[in-house]
Amino acid sequence: MSNRSFAILGTGALGGFYGAKLQKAGKDVHFLLNSDYDYVSKHGLVIESKDGDFTLPQVNAYNDVEKMPQCDVVVIALKTTQNHLLPQMLPSVVRDDGVVLVLQNGLAVEEEVAKIVGNVNIIGGLCFLCSNKVAAGHIRHLDYGQITLGGYANDYESTGVTHYMQQIANDFASAGISMELAKDLLLARWKKLVWNIPYNGLSVILDARTDELMSYVHTRQLVEQLMHEVALGSLSCGRIIPDSFIQTMLNYTINMKPYRTSMKIDYDERRPLEVEAIFGNPLRKAHLLGVNLPQISCIYQQLKFLDEIRRVEVRDLNS
Incomplete structure (x- = not known):
């Protein structure tokens, strides 16, 4: 073929x-x-x-x-x-x-x-x-x-x-x-979440591009903490993400051009957010295996609120 x-x-x-x-x-x-x-x-x-x-x-x-x-x-x-x-x-x-x-x-x-x-x-x-x-x-x-x-x-x-x-x-x-x-696809997906969870989530909640998140010490620390929590979720599924990979993702983002994430674009354009696939599914996978991810859960709850509010606004505009 x-x-x-x-x-x-x-x-x-x-x-x-x-x-x-x-x-x-x-x-x-x-x-x-x-x-x-x-x-x-x-x-x-x-x-x-x-x-x-x-x-x-x-x-x-x-x-x-x-x-x-x-x-x-x-x-x-x-x-x-x-x-x-x-x-x-x-x-x-x-x-x-x-x-x-x-x-x-x-x-x-x-x-x-x-x-x-x-x-x-x-x-x-x-x-x-x-x-x-x-x-x-x-x-x-x-x-x-x-x-x-x-x-x-x-x-x-x-x-x-x-x-x-x-x-x-x-x-x-x-x-x-x-x-x-x-x-190993499962490991690869958890590795992608190391980037997607902090940057997509925080870009919406904090109204920030990737370069802005990396320019300030407190947001950079928060990004890194979220990355380590993703690694903990991966470990609950028997997949190990080394600290070196997290550092690679941080360096990767510092060197990329200023970028408005796909979730931020969806939010700005009043489209539904991919909250469940990126945040909800990993949280549920880890929870079933007895592991709580509190910082990711906090981001998830905030995004669910913002997504629901935006959906109501769009529905009211179209009614």
């Missing part, structure tokens, strides 16, 4: 960027869109990137998953707040013995997919990407872009590096995307 076809479910800052890179490299890519469908179906996609700008004047654009062809690889690039739509999306678009690649934040997202489709290979993908959608069909890539892949098995048993992972990694690498293959 050397000429794999790809379906991108969610053509936003992440799915649009990776899907466009795949098409530019000659891959057969099909994009599912919502609000941007009319524009993209007529004008294509524009990628403004630190690695080089490019335009795709024509793309395979759809606003109805039932009209999409069955594909070898289905990339879930939706926000986890839209995962309730997956039972209506996945069965018709993924081929038997195909691959579902879950490019989403948080924990336990692959478990949801496994309940929807059988006879497929599920791979989790952790994206270290700074990009924003700045207009319809226009994506601005600011920094980074690496994807870490890990195979999913029941209860997140370690799969090692499967041939499906290697094939997908080769396709993405041919499109100029840096890839890493993880033998």
Whole structure:
């Protein structure tokens, strides 16, 4: 299966960027869109990137998953707040013995997919990407872009590096995307939470960019404390995150360009927040194993309040 076809479910800052890179490299890519469908179906996609700008004047654009062809690889690039739509999306678009690649934040997202489709290979993908959608069909890539892949098995048993992972990694690498293959998806997801939990949460609660959080001693200490608490949650699942990794993530953020996190953008744009996938699921996993994570719990409760208030405001505006 050397000429794999790809379906991108969610053509936003992440799915649009990776899907466009795949098409530019000659891959057969099909994009599912919502609000941007009319524009993209007529004008294509524009990628403004630190690695080089490019335009795709024509793309395979759809606003109805039932009209999409069955594909070898289905990339879930939706926000986890839209995962309730997956039972209506996945069965018709993924081929038997195909691959579902879950490019989403948080924990336990692959478990949801496994309940929807059988006879497929599920791979989790952790994206270290700074990009924003700045207009319809226009994506601005600011920094980074690496994807870490890990195979999913029941209860997140370690799969090692499967041939499906290697094939997908080769396709993405041919499109100029840096890839890493993880033998243990659960460990990889906890490692991603080391960054996502402090920066996404605090960016909303404190109304701050990443550079601002790192510029002040008290917020930097809070970030580091939250990172160590994520490591404690990981340990409850039998996965060890070394202190050196935490220092790497701190250095990584200091060196990145000033960045407004995806959760902060969602909050500013009055969209639902991915609170459950990024905060609630890890808290529940640790709690079931007898471990409390008090600082993460505090952030979770504050985000739930802000998310509920914002949802009420949006509902009132639309009523």
